[in-house]
Amino acid sequence: xxxxxxxxxxxxxxxxxxxxxxxxxxxxxxxxxxxxxxxxxxxxxxxxxxxxxxxxxxxxxxxxxxxxxxxxxxxxxxxxxxxxxxxxxxxxxxxxxxxxxxxxxxxxxxxxxxxxxxxxxxxxxxxxxxxxxxxxxxxxxxxxxxxxxxxxxxxxxxxxxxxxxxxxxxxxxxxxxxxxxxxxxxxxxxxxxxxxxxxxxxxxxxxxxxxxxxxxxxxxxxxxxxxxxxxxxxxxxxxxxxxxxxxxxxxxxxxxxxxxxxxxxxxxxxxxxxxxxxxxxxxxxxxxxxxxxxxxxxxxxxxxxxxxxxxxxxxxxxxxxxxxxxxxxxxxxxxxxxxxxxxxxxxxxxxxxxxxxxxxxxxx
Numbered sequence: 467x468x469x470x471x472x473x474x475x476x477x478x479x480x481x482x483x484x485x486x487x488x489x490x491x492x493x494x495x496x497x498x499x500x501x502x503x504x505x506x507x508x509x510x511x512x513x514x515x516x517x518x519x520x521x522x523x524x525x526x527x528x529x530x531x532x533x534x535x536x537x538x539x540x541x542x543x544x545x546x547x548x549x550x551x552x553x554x555x556x557x558x559x560x561x562x563x564x565x566x567x568x569x570x571x572x573x574x575x576x577x578x579x580x581x582x583x584x585x586x587x588x589x590x591x592x593x594x595x596x597x598x599x600x601x602x603x604x605x606x607x608x609x610x611x612x613x614x615x616x617x618x619x620x621x622x623x624x625x626x627x628x629x630x631x632x633x634x635x636x637x638x639x640x641x642x643x644x645x646x647x648x649x650x651x652x653x654x655x656x657x658x659x660x661x662x663x664x665x666x667x668x669x670x671x672x673x674x675x676x677x678x679x680x681x682x683x684x685x686x687x688x689x690x691x692x693x694x695x696x697x698x699x700x701x702x703x704x705x706x707x708x709x710x711x712x713x714x715x716x717x718x719x720x721x722x723x724x725x726x727x728x729x730x731x732x733x734x735x736x737x738x739x740x741x742x743x744x745x746x747x748x749x750x751x752x753x754x755x756x757x758x759x760x761x762x763x764x765x766x767x768x769x770x771x772x773x774x775x776x777x778x779x780x781x782x783x784x785x786x787x788x789x790x791x792x793x794x795x796x797x798x799x800x801x802x803x804x805x806x807x808x809x810x811x812x813x814x815x816x817x818x819x820x821x822x823x824x825x826x827x828x829x830x
Contacts, residue, residue: 519695520577520742521664521667521669521695521696521742522577522627522667522668522696523627523667524581524618524625524627525611525614525615525618525625525627525628526618526625527619527622528615528618528619531618531620531622532622533621533622533623534562534563534620534621534622534623534818534823535562535563538562538819542562542819543558543561543562544557544558545557545558546558546559546788546819546820546821547784547816547820547821549780549781549784550784550785550787550788550792550820550821551785551788552784552789554788558821559792559821560821560822562819562821563621563623563624563818563823564822564823565578565582565624565799565822565824565825566797566798566822567792567798567799568822570764570796570797570798572769572797573765573766574743574764574765574766574768574769575742575743576742576743576744576745576767576768576769577627577669577698577743577745577769578745578771578798578825578826579769580624581626581627582617582621582624582625582626582823582824582825582826582827583626583627583669583671583745583825583826584610584613584614584617584626584627584628584629584826584827584828585629585630585631585671585826585828585829586606586609586610586613586629586630586631586828586829587631587633587828587829587830588600588631588632588633588830589632589636589651590603590632590655590659591651591655595633596633596830597609597805597829598630598631598632598633598659603658603659603662606630607628607662607666607668610628610629610630610668611666613829614626614628616814617814617818617827619814620814620815620818621818627668627669628666628668628669629663629668629669629670629671629826629828630659630662630663630668630669630671631671631673631700631828632651632655632656632659632670632671632672633675634650634651634656634672634673634674634687634688634691635648635649635650635651635674635675635676635677635679635684635687636648636649636650636675637675637676637677637702637705637713637714637718638677638713638714639712639713644679645678646677646678646679647677647678647679647712647713648675648676648677648679648705648713650687656672656688656691660691660694660697663696663697664694664696668696669696669698670691670694670696670697670698671697671698671699671700671745671747672688672691672692672697672698672699672700673700673701673702673749674687674699674700674701674702675702675705675706675713676701676702676703676705676706676713676718676720677705677706677707677713678707678709678711679706680724681701681706681720681724681725681727681728682727682728682731685699685731685732686731689735692735693735693739693741695741695742696742697744698744698745698746698747699728699732699744699745699746699747700746700747700748700773701720701725701728701746701747701748701749702749703718703720703748703749703750703755703756704717704718704749704750704751704752704755704775706718706719706720707719717752717754717755718755719754719755719756719757720748720755720756720757721757721758721761722756722758722759722760722761722762723758723761725746725748725756725761725762726761726762726763728746729746729762729763729764729765729768729770730765732744732768733766733767733768736767737767743768744767744768744769745768745770745771745826746768746769746771747770747771747773747800747826748762748770748771748772748773749773749775750772750773750774750775750790751775751776752776753789753790756772759772759794759796760796763796764796764797769797769798770796770797771797771798771799771825771826772790772791772794772795772796772798772799772800773791773799773800773802773826773828774786774787774790774791774799774800774801774802775802777802777804777807777808778807778808778809779808780808780809780810780811780812780816783801783812784820787799787820788821792820792821792822798822798824798826799820799823799824799825799826800824800825800826800827800828801817801820801824801827801828802827802828802829802830803817803827803829803830804829804830805829814827
């Protein structure tokens with residue numbers, strides 16, 4: 467009897483101790499889970515705040531700058547420029563000054579959402595490839611800021627950001643060491659202009675000319691710089707040729723699906739490294755230079771812009787902007803101006819009357 471009673475007592479004590487241990491363990495687990503949740507929340511907040519930090523500074527409009535709509539007549543607010551319409555219906559697709567094409571939106575916190583880019587294009591070692599080769603870095607930045615300021619003043623609601631568009635892979639007429647008809651801009655030069663952009667709160671856009679290489683492989687070549695928070699991507703489609711063709715002799719072509727691979731790759735890079743949202747700019751000056759454009763789509767952290775890249779009479783350029791960009795872009799439009807080749811060189815006020823207003827204006 468005593469023995470049975472002792473055994474029963476031991477079982478009760480054992481169950482009681484086990485219950486206490488389990489409760490203690492449960493409380494400990496709950497406490498650890500709460501601590502981990504709080505740490506994750508703090509980390510997510512830090513990541514979000516980090517991502518929201520913008521590594522650029524738009525130029526504030528002058529005090530006497532008038533809002534764009536106040537400078538346009540009723541007729542200009544209703545209709546696109548006659549030259550842009552080129553005999554077609556002049557009614558605007560979007561309200562005057564709007565940069566998004568009809569039916570598109572922007573889910574990012576990227577630079578184009580509330581600003582526009584004014585870029586100087588070229589290669590530091592060639593005067594023939596754009597304004598970057600025509601002057602030293604300091605003089606270039608001074609002139610770029612002057613041109614950028616003109617756009618901030620022309621449309622104060624969308625302050626402009628100075629941007630350097632640097633050609634990083636240069637198409638050439640011989641196969642070169644890689645056999646891909648391009649050569650890489652020296653890393654020291656890329657680093658120099660990356661530093662220049664950072665010191666001036668500007669953006670750097672790295673332009674690839676492809677040769678016979680793939681778009682995605684070229685993006686990987688410059689990935690180390692694309693990981694910088696203020697660096698973006700531009701693609702020169704006309705220099706992408708097939709095997710047996712030569713850049714600069716044969717007109718190149720890029721399929722929009724190939725561009726989209728780069729968009730998605732860059733999108734994952736942004737997510738992986740908690741980078742600010744980025745831009746992919748696609749240059750086009752001939753109809754056949756970009757095919758399957760409907761495949762080029764923005765993501766939650768990548769803005770896309772289609773840039774009309776031709777030179778010549780301003781009336782022709784405006785009509786081709788309507789054809790290639792207004793009617794075929796998925797999100798934003800861009801417009802290139804050639805200081806020495808356009809007839810005449812359009813003023814910021816004239817550029818911003820286009821439908822839609824270009825979100826990126828680059829100068830060569």
